Amino acid sequence: MAPTVGLPRALLYYKYHAAWDAFFNHLGVETVTSENTSKKVLNIGLKASDSEICLPVKVFYGHALDLGEKCDYVFIPRIVQVEKGSFTCPKFLGLPDMIRAVDNPPEIISPTIDVRNGRHAIRDAALEVGRMFTDDEAKIVKAYKLAMKALRKHEKDLVKENIEKTPIEKLKSLIGGNEGNKEPVLRIGIAGHAYNIEDPYISLNLIQRLKDRGIEVVTPENVPMKKIKKAAKDAPKDLFWNYERDILGASYHWVKNKVVDGIIYVVAFPCGPDSTIQVFVEGYAKKEGPVPLMSIVIDEHSAEAGLVTRLEAFVDLLTESKLSAQGV
Amino acid sequence: MDGYLGIDVGSVSTNLVVLDENEEVVAKIYRRTQGKPIEAVQAGLTELEDLLTEPVNVLGVGATGSARHLTGVVVGADAVRNEITAHAMAARHAQPDVRTVLEIGGQDSKVIVLQDGIPIDFAMNTVCAAGTGSFLDHQSSRLGIPIEEFGGIAMTAERGSQIAGRCGVFAESDMIHKQQVGHPTNEIVYGLCQALVRNYLNNLAKGKDILAPIVFQGGVAANEGMKRAFEEALEQEVTIPEHFNVMGAIGSALLAKRIMSRTDNTTHFKGFHSADFEYKTSSFGCAACANSCEIIQIAQEDGSEKGDVLARWGGRCDKWDLAPTSITQA
Ligand code: SF4
Numbered sequence A: 001m002a003p004t005v006g007l008p009r010a011l012l013y014y015k016y017h018a019a020w021d022a023f024f025n026h027l028g029v030e031t032v033t034s035e036n037t038s039k040k041v042l043n044i045g046l047k048a049s050d051s052e053i054c055l056p057v058k059v060f061y062g063h064a065l066d067l068g069e070k071c072d073y074v075f076i077p078r079i080v081q082v083e084k085g086s087f088t089c090p091k092f093l094g095l096p097d098m099i100r101a102v103d104n105p106p107e108i109i110s111p112t113i114d115v116r117n118g119r120h121a122i123r124d125a126a127l128e129v130g131r132m133f134t135d136d137e138a139k140i141v142k143a144y145k146l147a148m149k150a151l152r153k154h155e156k157d158l159v160k161e162n163i164e165k166t167p168i169e170k171l172k173s174l175i176g177g178n179e180g181n182k183e184p185v186l187r188i189g190i191a192g193h194a195y196n197i198e199d200p201y202i203s204l205n206l207i208q209r210l211k212d213r214g215i216e217v218v219t220p221e222n223v224p225m226k227k228i229k230k231a232a233k234d235a236p237k238d239l240f241w242n243y244e245r246d247i248l249g250a251s252y253h254w255v256k257n258k259v260v261d262g263i264i265y266v267v268a269f270p271c272g273p274d275s276t277i278q279v280f281v282e283g284y285a286k287k288e289g290p291v292p293l294m295s296i297v298i299d300e301h302s303a304e305a306g307l308v309t310r311l312e313a314f315v316d317l318l319t320e321s322k323l324s325a326q327g328v
Numbered sequence B: 001m002d003g004y005l006g007i008d009v010g011s012v013s014t015n016l017v018v019l020d021e022n023e024e025v026v027a028k029i030y031r032r033t034q035g036k037p038i039e040a041v042q043a044g045l046t047e048l049e050d051l052l053t054e055p056v057n058v059l060g061v062g063a064t065g066s067a068r069h070l071t072g073v074v075v076g077a078d079a080v081r082n083e084i085t086a087h088a089m090a091a092r093h094a095q096p097d098v099r100t101v102l103e104i105g106g107q108d109s110k111v112i113v114l115q116d117g118i119p120i121d122f123a124m125n126t127v128c129a130a131g132t133g134s135f136l137d138h139q140s141s142r143l144g145i146p147i148e149e150f151g152g153i154a155m156t157a158e159r160g161s162q163i164a165g166r167c168g169v170f171a172e173s174d175m176i177h178k179q180q181v182g183h184p185t186n187e188i189v190y191g192l193c194q195a196l197v198r199n200y201l202n203n204l205a206k207g208k209d210i211l212a213p214i215v216f217q218g219g220v221a222a223n224e225g226m227k228r229a230f231e232e233a234l235e236q237e238v239t240i241p242e243h244f245n246v247m248g249a250i251g252s253a254l255l256a257k258r259i260m261s262r263t264d265n266t267t268h269f270k271g272f273h274s275a276d277f278e279y280k281t282s283s284f285g286c287a288a289c290a291n292s293c294e295i296i297q298i299a300q301e302d303g304s305e306k307g308d309v310l311a312r313w314g315g316r317c318d319k320w321d322l323a324p325t326s327i328t329q330a
């Protein structure tokens, strides 16, 4: 039987799963992705993790431990540096050790991803993992190349090149209709880590709730990297966390070019990087926009009802303001 | 005359307003809900019509408050929106650059934070009486001073008596103590206003940036002593809008007007005498926590076994609140 490797559907899975799947599959290793986050998954995580740690890491524990029972290995890379000169959150460095420290830990595969280890750092990490399953180095290198290709394709597919303002004519046509309160499309940027905003359980289904209302949602991953980097130059100081740089750059881009009507920043609690970036983004949205920005802080006690009320109020008056301002 | 109707039905009070084309209030009603939202709305509509000096051709109706869905069906509303939306709308209409809305009613209180006219944060309290108007109501009956006179008396005080008031019960015994040791009544009255402001700011508004311009609304804003206490505590000016006690109704009328004026639709309004409404009231006990609330619900009588549930109230938390319409509707 082919060995199975579990991919916890949490944290950087949301960024890199395309690569991970492609890599293992080419090696003939079956991957098992954990189920969507649920109350059960969260409870496993809450029990096993330190109560002081951020919600996404607690959720990660849940996924990793749940998978441990279903697979031969759990894949938890130690991601230190993915871009020269910038770091990831320190939590990612410690992740494999944290999971190893639980009672009855699963078998973990944890290559170190650190671009300071030379030009071929990532390929070398791939080779290290591949050798566990095959002696055929050429095959591993091929798997690595396929993985990088899949990742680039995945990222490219997410990018929306030309997001522009909705023209007034379109707004007018959208509110016509006989349907009473038919409302126009707003475009809202959701800022935050992909593992928060794209996990429906953690984000209380934020994106879907907005989409159900006919609102167009954009996330940092939809913004081309070139624009992110350019906009991030406006930051008050150089950011040494690169995922957070992306969130900041995307938000700055939305504000500066006025391509969104509002921004919702989803912040995990407690998260040092998020709370720092949040302050920068809030300040920028006020000063350079103004683009209304609502921050939502999520922890394991976040309640749905309060969120829905806030969302409604935000969206209803955003709609009202937008139409009034444009004389519609 | 053309006009717009706004109705705010909460568990305690039911407010109705008529706005004219210029968005000015031409008539308003403030009455108790007394656990009977449908009756309150129907009676309120009749009273409201009596106040009108000329017949109003209603072009749009907005409903808000915890019984907004029910109200929407009973009267035929064109815009059903939650309280935060409605209050923020009214506040920014009264004061376009408002950043903070302080709202204290008889049994509930809220704080709303706005950026560029858009509500970005809020908190609501329906559980702790020490942060609502009922705190003052209670002490006023203890002191034997009508609540309406509180404001005037508070304004004559040079300072407020320091009343320990984290909770209504302690406040009461402390107040009696202050009376016994001879504190002047006006200082006690003002001290009570300060205690309510302290409770409000320390609990509800905790961790929120209270930025100017600040609008203070809700029934309790009738009390000038409260305005003074807020201004002293915040060291900022606080504005009270003219129609401070019916802001939810004004906001929902405004929303209805904006929505209707953008479309060619005609209103769903059933008229000032929409009595033909069949419904069924039932109740059940909630066992989800030690509070064991008695939940009352109203369903539309539509021939089916259960009907459409239009309103629920009686819970001390929001567990049984109905799923909001506006977020799912559009
Ligand atoms: S960036 Fe924040 S949310 Fe993400 S792992 Fe680090 S502390 Fe947790």
Ligand code: SF4
Pocket (backbone or CB within 6 Å): B286, B287, B288, B289, B290, B291, B292, B293, B314, B315, B316, B317, B318, B319, B320
């Ligand atoms: S309604 Fe809320 S407060 Fe009341 S018993 Fe149920 S869970 Fe408890």
